[in-house]
Amino acid sequence: MTIARRPIAVLGAVAALGLALTGCVAKSDVSAAGRLTVSSTADACSVSAATATSGTLAFDVNNKGDEVTEFYLLAEDGVRIVGEVENVAPGASRTLTVVAQPGKYFTVCKPGMLGAGVGRTAFAVSGEKVAETGGDAAQKQKALTQYASYVKDQVDQLLPAAKTFADAYRGGEDAAAKAQFSTVRAYYERIEPIAEQLGTLDPRLDFRELDAKAEGIDWTGFHRIEKDLWAPAAGAMNSDGTTPANLDWAPSTPAERATFADKLLADLQELYDHVHSDAFVKDLESKGIAGISNGSISLLDEVANGKITGEEDWWSGTDLSDFAANVEGSKMAFSVVREFAESKGAEGKKLVEQIDRGFSALEAELAVHGSLKDGFASYSTVTETQKRDLTDLLNALAEPLSKLTSTILG
Template sequence: MNTRPLIASAGAAITLLALAGCVPNSPAGGDTAAITVDSTTDDCVVSATTATSGTLTFSVTNSGDQVTEFYLLADDGLRIVGEVENVGPGISRDLVVQAQPGDYFTVCKPGMVGDGVGRASFSVTGDKVELAGDVQDQVDAAAANYVAYVKDQVGQLVVGTQTFVDAYVSDTPAPGGESAADLYAITRANYERIEPVAESFGDLDPAIDFREADVPPEDEWTGWHRIEKDLFPPTAEENGGTEYVPLTADERTYYADKLVADTQLLYDAVNDPEYTVTIDAISNGAIGLLEEVASGKITGEEEIWSHTDLWDFQANLEGARVAYEGVRDIVETKDPELVTTIDDRFASLESTLAEYGSLDEGFVYYDELSTDQVKQLADGVSALSEPLSRLTATLVG
């Protein structure tokens, strides 16, 4: 099952300095040699699990038979704070970062798709490092790291979607024993974390994620929610008084293949060498994800058949947190009070949502929530949305 650790705190920040081959070995904190990484077919062996704050060099060697990537992730297990990609078999490349004290994860990704292998904890001790460079350096680093994050999420989505549709079409459990219904909500999390990116590519989001109520009469309804309705068939009363007719085997295959193809188009788009993001797009993405929660998840309209809205809620919240964290240090220099308020309200909403479950263990189904519980969640969303709505103006002002 494609799960990731949930966001626990704002965490430590790290600034990417270089992502290039043939980078001279810089001292890892007070050490004299680079931290070596051996990426194999099924493991990611890192020579150290701790380092001292400052300049760290990870020397990555690919001992496998597929092109690979190496990531240094923040404490939430989501934010990519440094990566080196396209490391061919038998090749070595270096990742150089300025590391602040805190907890991180290391992971390799043979084939450059999926969850990766050999994920392990990595900690940095010592004093906070004063980062060199001007605001433009921070802007460039934030954009590079967010693009890396988007590519990672979509890469996982490609693999997860294929596993999901295989189980759906065959009506048999996936290799991990999960049914298509079990995989539905957790696989969608990768999409929900970066939904504003998909929306930026015109027709892709409508094809992948439109609800039945959003589709114009003249358009074909495809994507996740078309399959959702078939997996969680409504009663006649829930279906406008009409008995729901399950899809045929050929129809299942058609919609499954269409979802896989459209997801691949999204993957191709974010992996285009020309793809990038602006700093305001990152912050607006954070704002947009909270708007997604307010307009669809908190109303129970997004997952009207499966009632898995809280899974989407969590993923949207995680994606908003990642986008916000990417620009947080820049905003803090301009309006530290705004950052404090956003930090506090993120933590409060995350705590409230955690009362109802997690992506790892599952959530309460939305139709099981009381009116008071829905109001509690809605109030938390509203409390965060107000200061977050000021993020972009502060960032670029």
């Protein structure tokens, strides 16, 4: 199955959001010291300097490759997108203008506008903090832009990773598919609430077997493939604890595997098309920053409703990877709106401090079991005491996080 590239025609709304983030700064307003050049090729992203002074910076991006490219300025965590310029055609140049605060960043290019990008390099900004202008409306638009960019980036990485995974599964390369399963799912789990807003898309992609049976729909998606890869042993029980998992079960034939693989990629293409459409941007704008805040809360609920019980990845035991990805996505959404909570005075600042402590404690406990980068232990190795510890930390974070939206709107 061929993965469709992002349609250029739908970039207008996202690009408009980008202007709100970077600011409408004329080239003449950027000092010579604040101008940098970027050369993007198929395998490199060369920036003329690795340091700059805080203030208005302009990155002049020249695409010397053969594919349409993008350029990103990422925050210190390598995930949050501070600014981006998209749709730079081969041989063309475009400029990203940002107001950069002191701190550590990364630069990266994305030839083909898919995948993790190339030439990721550290970039440092020194100097004094710069006062931001534009008022509350501009700050809200900035938050929406940052979150839209994050979601888009996760899906950009999800689609090619899923194709590699689906090809391995389709071809009977089970060891390779197993090794890729949790990584592919992490991209999806970080932004799952977006898929949940698209009617039957999330059920098609992420329903567990019993959920599909209860709803009377065909069982497809990640977990259907998971059961093929980790076929249940004789006498193994379903996640309800009563029904034998191998009852009326037979491994998929090669033809059936091809069908499930193609279906997974078609559904993920639908998600990709949505997050690169005008409709996605308009939906984010209609929900405002409360929608992002509620997304942060929703992702933590995902952990409580499946991952902590070990029912999500019943066959593979990769629940901790989904757990960590949900937490990462929740934290990202929170980081985008935290300044609005802090602006609500002493109570808002107190709430932010509580949420920060909650995330730190939960992340530290998860790190005992592994990481998304290096892999997690099977959920079957987590003791009941450790599950209780994770549950307690999850609840300790969920309580203040549940107040985030009301605080922001208050």
